[in-house]
Amino acid sequence: MHIRSGKSQLTTISTTRKIQIAIALSSVIFTVGTTLQNFVIINTSLIEKMMWMENVADPAGAAPSFTMWFRVVGCLYILGNSVGILALRSQSRLLWWTVFMVNITQAFGFVLIPSSMWSAVIATYGVWGILPSLITDGGAIFLVLVMIHSMVKYRGPWAQHRLSQQ
Template identity: 45%
Template structure:
C-alpha cells in the first residue's frame, strides 16, 4: 500500500519513532531501578531524621516526624516506580503510554529543583557521593528525556514521532493519479 492510498489521518513511523521508543524503554528501566533504590535503600528514617534536623527541626521533632514522612515518601515513590514501568510499553507505540511517560518524567524532573538541599546533605553524609546517584540519575535523566520527548512532539506534532501517512517528508500531499 503506498502513501497515496493510505487512509487520511493514519500514522506511520518516522525514522525516529523506533529509536525514540527504545530510548524511552532504556530510560524507564534505569529510572525504575534508580527510583526503587532511592525509595527503599537511600531514604530511610535515619536519613530523613537527619534531613529534618538540618532543616531546623529539633532532634525530638525530627525523630517523631520522620517515620510518617518516610511512609508518605515511599507511597509517592511507588507511584513513580509504576509510572516509570509504564515506559517499558513504549515500543507498542500507544499514545496513552507517551503521555503517561511524559507526565511522569516532567514531574520527576522537577525533583532536580524541588528536593531541598538538606536531603542531599543528609544522603551524602550517610552514604557518600554514591548515595546521590539514584536521585541525580533519575531526576536529571527525566529532565533530559522530557526535553527529547517534547522536542519530537513539537517536530512531528504526534506522540512517538509518528508522521501522517498522507504527507511526504517535505510536508506536501503526494500527487495522486
C-alpha cells in the same frame, strides 16, 4: 505500519523505533534508580538527620510518617517509570502522555526535595548517595526534551509521519 487517526494516516518511521527504545531503556534505568533511592538510600534515620538539619521540633517523632509518605510517592514514580517499558510494544497516545507527565514531574525532583535531604544523603553515603536521583531526575529532563523535540518535529507523539490525503 499504518495507523488511522481521524482523517489522516500515520506511519512509523525509523525514528519511531528509536524513540520507543529510548523511552523503554530510560524507563528501566529510572525504575531501578527510583527503587534504589526509595528503599536503599532513604530510611527513617536519614529522614531524621534531615529533620535535625531543618530544626524540626521532634525529628524522631516526625521521621517515620515522613519516610512512609516519601516512599508512597517514590512507589508511584516506580510504577510510573515502569509503565514506560511498555513503549517497546505500544505507541498509544495514553502511554506517551503518561511517560511524558511522569518524567516532567520527576525532572523537578532536585528542586522539590528539600536541600537538607541532599545534605543528609551526602553526609551519610557521600556523592554515591545522590547518584540514583541525579540519574533519574537528570535523565528525566533529557528524556522530556527528546520527547518535546520529537513532538514538534513530527507534530505528534511517537515520531510518526503523517501520510498526505489523496
